[in-house]
Amino acid sequence: MTTTPSVAVVGGGWSGCTAARLLLDRGYRVHLYERDQQLGGHSRSEVLGGVVFEPNGPHIFHTSDSAVAEFVGRYAIGRPFEHRVLTEIFLEDEEEPRYLAWPPQVDQLRELPLWPRIEKELENLPATPSTANFQEYSESVMGPTLYGLFVREYTVKQWGREPHELSADFAPKRLDLRSDGNTRLFRDRWEFFPERGFQEVIEQIARPVPVTVGATLGLTDLEELAREHQAVVVTAALDDFAGRPGSLEWRGIRTVSRYVPVDDPAATLTPGYQVNRPSLRRPYTRTIETKHATGQRIGATVVSEEYPGAPHRHYPVPTVDSRNERLNDSLKREIRETAPLPVFFCGRLANYLYINQDEAIAQAMVCAEEVDAFLASAGGRTEGAS
Ligand SMILES: Cc1cc2nc3c(=O)[nH]c(=O)nc-3n(C[C@H](O)[C@H](O)[C@H](O)COP(=O)(O)OP(=O)(O)OC[C@H]3O[C@@H](n4cnc5c(N)ncnc54)[C@H](O)[C@@H]3O)c2cc1C
Structure with missing residues (x-):
């Protein structure tokens, strides 16, 4: 009698939680390991004095991929939202800034x-x-x-x-320049924002999956994982995972969030959910006021300023010579060659790609298929696994 194969998943953002859930639904045993004390990864939302806000920057869900929309729709009640980004522009000889659409509109x-x-x-x-x-x-x-x-x-x-x-x-x-008078940033078929942000959605996806939080795993942990699991899905940044922090270049952000009471429960303080602030007069790149997207009616709001240059792995750095992408590929090879069990990669960090949430989910779907195909061909699937 064969036992049901088990898969370890490293990282509990969109890609790790999606891959873990899909593999569990296919009948595998799965265990998810997350470094932080909660799931959600970069798209995490939090609540301050009752106001939903986003500690890692604005996260609008938008996609034209029907499989991704259907998957997320199973777990999310999204408020329809049309994301319109404003840019604060200072012109010579003008005291006050102007707020113009991003991308710029010719009109x-x-x-x-x-x-x-x-x-x-x-x-x-x-x-x-x-x-x-x-x-x-x-x-x-x-x-x-x-x-x-x-x-x-x-x-x-x-x-x-x-x-x-x-x-x-x-x-x-x-980047774009537009002349159609439509100031919506995205043109995808589906676009929404959950009333409580994405935290609950991602947690709901992972709900039946056994999870260990506060667990930072790396290459040296694979020996131990191999005793229990037949495959591992890695969604962590590979320089970190391979024990070579600093070898890949990353750009991180830090947000400073301010809770402000307001008299009118519908009131907001900034002109839009996301206002880009390109001028060097501002040390931050943009402001985010998630209340515009959630539509909360509450006697307060939270405005976050986003400061670039923090020591976090948020953005891959796509230089002209593709140096980092090549190094990431060689880290994948090295990890696969030294690992005592098959390793699969997905997500923004492990693949070193500047991708959106829907693309991270789509990658996790492909990754789950690959793991399933591998384990099935290795003859490990039981009758329970479909
Ligand atoms: C500022 C900003 C704004 C964005 N806005 C949007 C937007 O509006 N719309 C949109 O669709 N997308 C947006 N994105 C992209 C979106 O955040 C990502 O595509 C998505 O969160 C990627 O999910 P992931 O699971 O691949 O990675 P992550 O969310 O980064 O998850 C990785 C997880 O792995 C954990 N981890 C890392 N290393 C280890 C380890 N060694 N052991 C265990 N756990 C580990 C981390 O703690 C994290 O929870 C934005 C990104 C940024 C940076």
């Missing part, structure tokens, strides 16, 4: 005193964007004036390096 730009210059630059844009680096891509999509107003200083603050040192690879998903 709004026509109202600016700088419009004649912007218009001339837009007329001279190349037919296809440059892929040389992030700066050249941006300038070839919106011209140097808009690049200067919306992108340059934000990028320098966010990434801590000059935009020409960064790869253009991630730019098409993040």
Whole structure:
């Protein structure tokens, strides 16, 4: 008689919880190990004095992937939400900032005193964007004036390096110039925000999975894991997991959140859920006021300022030479070669990819399929596993 194979999952964010739940639903034994004291990973939400807020920055769920939407829909009651990002722009000779849509909308730009210059630059844009680096891509999509107003200083603050040192690879998903008058940031089929944020949703996905919190696992723990498990899914950052912190470059953020009582329960303090603050006059990159997205009616609000450059593994750093991506691939090979059990990778950290929540979930779905196929071919599946 064969026993039901067991899978260890390292990391309890979207990708780890999704992979763990899908494998459990297929009949495997699963155990999830999370470094923090709670699940949720980067998308975690918290509550301060009754107000839901996001300690790791704004997290709107949006996708056009029907399998992902269906999966998340099983666990989330989402409030329909249309994410519109504002950018705080300071113009010469004007005391007060202006708040313009991100991505920039041509109709709004026509109202600016700088419009004649912007218009001339837009007329001279190349037919296809440059892929040389992030700066050249941006300038070839919106011209140097808009690049200067919306992108340059934000990028320098966010990434801590000059935009020409960064790869253009991630730019098409993040940068645009629009003239359709529709100020929604995302154009996906599904878009929503849960009333209590994502914490409860992710916890609900992992609810039947046995979990150990406060457990930081690494390469040296695999020997012990192999005694109990037949495969491991790793969603942790691989420089950390392999015991080589610092070998991969990361960019992290820190948020400073302020609880403010308000008289009107519907009141908010900032002009939008997410307001980008590119100017170097501000040490932070943006403000987030999650109350705009949850629609909570409560006599307070929480405004968070997002400061870049914190020592956390939040963003992979996509440089022009793809140095980090190559190193991540070699760390995967090294881990697989030395591990005493089969290792599978998924998620934003382990794959060193600048991806959204829906993409992390989609990766976990593929990963669960791969683990299932592997264990089935190894002959370990029992009748209970389907
Ligand atoms: C500032 C910011 C804003 C974002 N906004 C959006 C948005 O609006 N919409 C959107 O769709 N996406 C957004 N994203 C992306 C989204 O956060 C990620 O795609 C998603 O959270 C990735 O999930 P994950 O499980 O792959 O990684 P994570 O959420 O990082 O989860 C990894 C988990 O592994 C744990 N862990 C790490 N190392 C170990 C270890 N050695 N042992 C055990 N556990 C470990 C961590 O504690 C963590 O819980 C944003 C990202 C950032 C940085």
